[in-house]
Amino acid sequence: MLTCLSVHLPAENTILSFLTAYRFGAKMIEFDLQLTYDNIPVIFHDYEIEVETKEGVKMHETINRLTLDQLLKLRPLKKAPDQITHAMSKIKHHRLSRSTGDLHQVTREEIDTHLPHPDVIHGGYSTFQDAFALVPQDVGFLVEIKYPNLAMQNLRNFTAPERNKFVDIILNIVFNEAQNRRVAFLTFDPDIAILLRAKQFRYPVLFLVCCETPNFYNVFDPDVNVHDTRGNSIMNAIAFVKMVNLDGIVCDSESILQNHSFVKAVHSENLLLFTYGSRNVDPVNVKVQTELGVDGIIADNMTKLSKRVRTCMDASLSD
Template identity: 30%
Template sequence: MALKTILHLSDLPNLDHVPEIYSTCFSKGLDLNRASSFRIPKFMVIGHRGHGMNILQSSDSRMKAIKENSILSFNSAAKFPLDFIEFDVQVTKDDCPVIFHDDFILTEENGTIFEKKVTELCLAEFLCYGPQKETGKEGKCLYRKTKDGKFVKWNVETDDSLCTLQDAFQKVEPSLGFNIELKFDDSAVYQQDHLLHILQVILQVVFEFARDRPIIFSTFQPDAAQLVRKLQNNYPVYFLTEGGASIYYDVRRNSLGEAMKVCLEGGLQGIVSEIKGVFKDPGAVPKIKDSNLSLLTYGKLNNVPEAVHMQYLMGIDGVIVDFVEEISQTVDDMIKPAKEMTREGKGESEANSKLQFSQKELSFLLKLIPELIQF
């Protein structure tokens, strides 16, 4: 049964090793002593799974350049003017938080493809897939399932070994923020105690190794989102939603309006929506902002510079992108004119006005976009 009640810290078992308050701050000076005071300082660019996700059947070489969710991918992304990288965290059977997107690991044995659930593997089993850190040691070949049901070898131009959450904290450029997606299986039903245990295991690693690194938690699992917010008051928690692109049994996942309710009821700091959901319902943006919630987006359209620029004008707070080099440059070009004009003494409001469409043009575009977006 889904977790229905908001828990009090005094009701939660085994929290001895999870500090109630862990003070931190953004490297750029934003105070995060309390997550409730979190405010995004500017339009953020976040690298999706690091340098970008892998789509193995894509004709675009950028989608197969670097193994996603790897230390190499994270540090490659750090070379560009990003604020955060986003990655997916699951917990192994022996309680180690690891970074991997898919629910299952696919490999070939004796000509047959086998799938093994990541959360049912111990750490040693998980790490035996893909390239190995030890010289001369060969890992098991990784496969991936395409949307049309085919199995393809997970071949990329530059491969890297699988990694843990602790590895990321210790080996990734320390000024780069982490958007930690708490990954759960959409088809699974999580009991309260199990959900709590998973979050505690992840939080213990975060509190031990985060130091001053900026952190944002996000998850599609509404109960997990509200619970991780209840468990700690140090880092902001965002609720992930497809904004209606897919329909789920849990109605809280089916619209931006429902996402707002999850955030307001649980004291969360923001929403991360599929950009199609926002473009389909642009009127939700001012409602979200009026509720003092931040709004980030993800999705393929965020790899299109014009779509990113449109979001900047709409007041969206940031984008999760695959083409980190191109989009970070696009955002720099958008923001730079305002900065230059402000330095020249013309004032920020005047500088911003130079970047925007007229109110009539913007209104027209916001009415037109939902007609162009097809789910």
């Protein structure tokens, strides 16, 4: 059995980062779900995690080969300041909150001063159920279900969870925990998308695509099968989404900024259009997409976007 003592901890996909993003204006929080070895959905972006054994050997292990207990015992290689733990304990005190009113008892100053760098939010690993318990009810969830393509599974010699079982586990938690919370599902995997729609109609299902970008065929993406025609172009994605009765697509903002006509193409089929990508932290790009009618914009760094928006507003006022 692998004994995991330490880990490189990513800043995203933590409860504290969710709360901070909301304080900076996010209406919904997007996060990634994977399944542990003992079938517990956990919030984690990458398929692998770098661990260090007690002998000091660093190695990569896939999330679905770790139990929840093993994952939760992992700790950052650099210990986070004690003040962060204190801030999280105050947030947990309001774990049953149904509104963000209680969240304001954890002040903006407390969050800001407890961070080692203003653009980096630390926190531990969490389960899907933790998110429902710790994040106020009026914060919406954009739940991305991660599913590695066969190339990724073969490369790292692991087997992904069976799709039908994976979806059932996720939906069971949502049905029991969501109450009135806004929830929507995202996935790059077209078969996961079909299952999500076939099993429920209450929550929107959106198909993630990264096509129409310069490096689509040249950069290895563990989520995407570039040869699957259902998602290797935006027009194909629109046709697929219509055929299986999904609610919309989510594409890289690069595609929309380079070709504005895609917005009309999606909306003409009565579908939602969301975007993601590094260009969404630029308020100019956000403004362009808003004016085009993009329905939702997913930004990786709300603190940075908020600062840039304030800078732009200050500059316009000084003019």
